[in-house]
Amino acid sequence: xxxxxxxxxxxxxxxxxxxxxxxxxxxxxxxxxxxxxxxxxxxxxxxxxxxxxxxxxxxxxxxxxxxxxxxxxxxxxxxxxxxxxxxxxxxxxxxxxxxxxxxxxxxxxxxxxxxxxxxxxxxxxxxxxxxxxxxxxxxxxxxxxxxxxxxxxxxxxxxxxxxxxxxxxxxxxxxxxxxxxxxxxxxxxxxxxxxxxxxxxxxxxxxxxxxxxxxxxxxxxxxxxxxxxxxxxxxx
Amino acid sequence: xxxxxxxxxxxxxxxxxxxxxxxxxxxxxxxxxxxxxxxxxxxxxxxxxxxxxxxxxxxxxxxxxxxxxxxxxxxxxxxxxxxxxxxxxxxxxxxxxxxxxxxxxxxxxxxxxxxxxxxxxxxxxxxxxxxxxxxxxxxxxxxxxxxxxxxxxxxxxxxxxxxxxxxxxxxxxxxxxxxxxxxxxxxxxxxxxxxxxxxxxxxxxxxxxxxxxxxxxxxxxxxxxxxxxxxxxxxxxxxxxxxxxxxxxxxxxxxxxxxxxxxxxxxxxxxxxxxxxxxxxxxxxxxxxxxxxxxxxxxxxxxx
Numbered sequence: 218x219x220x221x222x223x224x225x226x227x228x229x230x231x232x233x234x235x236x237x238x239x240x241x242x243x244x245x246x247x248x249x250x251x252x253x254x255x256x257x258x259x260x261x262x263x264x265x266x267x268x269x270x271x272x273x274x275x276x277x278x279x280x281x282x283x284x285x286x287x288x289x290x291x292x293x294x295x296x297x298x299x300x301x302x303x304x305x306x307x308x309x310x311x312x313x314x315x316x317x318x319x320x321x322x323x324x325x326x327x328x329x330x331x332x333x334x335x336x337x338x339x340x341x342x343x344x345x346x347x348x349x350x351x352x353x354x355x356x357x358x359x360x361x362x363x364x365x366x367x368x369x370x371x372x373x374x375x376x377x378x379x380x381x382x383x384x385x386x387x388x389x390x391x392x393x394x395x396x397x398x399x400x401x402x403x404x405x406x407x408x409x410x411x412x413x414x415x416x417x418x419x420x421x422x423x424x425x426x427x428x429x430x431x432x433x434x435x436x437x438x439x440x441x442x443x444x445x446x447x448x449x450x451x452x453x
Numbered sequence: 454x455x456x457x458x459x460x461x462x463x464x465x466x467x468x469x470x471x472x473x474x475x476x477x478x479x480x481x482x483x484x485x486x487x488x489x490x491x492x493x494x495x496x497x498x499x500x501x502x503x504x505x506x507x508x509x510x511x512x513x514x515x516x517x518x519x520x521x522x523x524x525x526x527x528x529x530x531x532x533x534x535x536x537x538x539x540x541x542x543x544x545x546x547x548x549x550x551x552x553x554x555x556x557x558x559x560x561x562x563x564x565x566x567x568x569x570x571x572x573x574x575x576x577x578x579x580x581x582x583x584x585x586x587x588x589x590x591x592x593x594x595x596x597x598x599x600x601x602x603x604x605x606x607x608x609x610x611x612x613x614x615x616x617x618x619x620x621x622x623x624x625x626x627x628x629x630x631x632x633x634x635x636x637x638x639x640x641x642x643x644x645x646x647x648x649x650x651x652x653x654x655x656x657x658x659x660x661x662x663x664x665x666x667x668x669x670x671x672x673x674x675x676x677x678x679x680x681x682x683x684x685x686x687x688x689x690x691x692x693x694x695x696x697x698x699x700x701x702x703x704x705x706x707x708x709x710x711x712x713x714x715x716x717x718x719x720x721x722x723x724x725x726x727x728x729x730x731x732x733x734x735x736x737x738x739x740x741x742x743x744x745x746x747x748x749x750x751x752x753x754x755x756x757x
Contacts, residue, residue: 267657
């Protein structure tokens with residue numbers, strides 16, 4: 218197992234944000250966590266990353282793990298390559314590692330740039346390169362595309378899919394976006410009020426097109442689970 | 454409007470239906486009043502289109518005119534030489550001071566006072582600021598006293614320092630130290646505390662321990678704020694220098710001023726004041742240089 222959670226509970230000031238989560242993820246599996254705001258998605262991710270601790274239950278995660286946050290979280294005073302290897306030993310090898318990670322995300326020409334000079338999409342790719350440079354067994358993605366424009370987001374989906382094919386870490390993607398979850402994940406988990414209410418495999422063949430009937434069926438099922446009622450548009 | 458609401462809530466849908474006047478009213482779009490924002494000759498002032506050289510020449514012209522007017526007023530005798538000596542008289546005073554070597558010695562002495570005070574005070578402020586900013590213990594121990602002490606105007610300490618250190622160099626430098634330590638302390642503390650917690654979290658995720666967090670994330674990110682403190686401290690060091698040199702100066706610019714005062718040489722007094730101003734300008738230019746070199750990633754450096 219890459220991730221093994223049993224009966225994980227987390228309580229913030231008397232409110233049970235996670236009310237008993239059981240979750241196992243096998244190595245190399247891509248899991249999307251869906252849910253409304255405040256259902257505990259991000260709390261699970263923070264517990265998996267080690268930034269937060271559960272109050273009850275057992276949590277087993279790989280030692281080599283990394284996170285791409287919603288914002289790039291780059292150190293403005295460090296050049297792009299230094300940000301990519303921020304946690305590595307600072308030796309001659311570090312720059313090489315950074316350059317190869319940056320080339321993988323298509324930013325080979327920005328190695329020596331300052332983070333402030335990058336666009337939002339580029340900065341997020343640097344964050345992705347930083348996460349890959351530690352060769353994680355578990356990659357945690359906390360709504361990493363939420364603040365990008367729609368076109369950039371689609372390109373990022375392709376990039377993440379490619380990188381996952383190549384490195385094959387277990388991935389947990391937290392998202393609000395049902396389509397994003399279906400396009401990228403092997404398995405989609407819906408959270409509601411701190412519990413897992415749905416856990417489905419995505420059995421749509423790749424590349425997953427929105428026009429695929431199974432895509433539409435799964436999409437509708439997930440939207441129903443999330444309590445979104447999608448009427449067809451009515452004429453006024 | 455009612456349409457989009459009904460997707461989310463059935464209540465608003467029924468509400469919209471029960472008030473037919475709202476939804477059934479014919480929607481006729483009014484023609485709005487238009488505002489002309491297209492580029493036009495008349496609207497942008499001619500001065501905005503002036504070349505940088507024109508603007509620079511104008512900037513230079515104003516002080517030149519003021520000095521010329523000053524010279525004129527002195528020469529026709531509108532103002533007595535004793536109150537306001539002519540610019541040429543002040544230049545002559547400079548010559549006098551330079552020929553005797555007095556000015557050069559004074560500048561070296563005064564700069565040495567300002568710089569040694571700034572270095573010692575700055576180091577104290579920086580170390581305490583880092584200690585209080587990075588460690589809770591340091592915060593609890595130092596921040597309270599520092600916040601209280603910074604309220605004391607440093608010039609008010611002169612009598613106390615004369616009692617403690619006498620009237621020689623140490624009293625002067627002690628005054629400059631107290632004037633410079635606080636701005637650096639406050640800005641270092643604020644800079645370290647102001648580092649976004651999200652960056653720290655990212656650092657923890659990528660395996661940084663406390664020392665590496667401080668070195669690789671906190672200090673570089675806090676550096677702009679620390680340099681703002683240094684800039685303030687540099688200004689304060691000069692203020693404190695002027696005040697300190699009123700204490701029984703036997704050398705330095707303050708000494709030149711004291712002697713000139715006794716001899717009623719207003720031209721030399723003016724020259725001394727100008728030297729203080731030039732020292733201030735030199736310090737400001739130096740600080741801009743330091744900021745440009747140490748913050749290459751900042752595109753929005755605030756000067757002055």
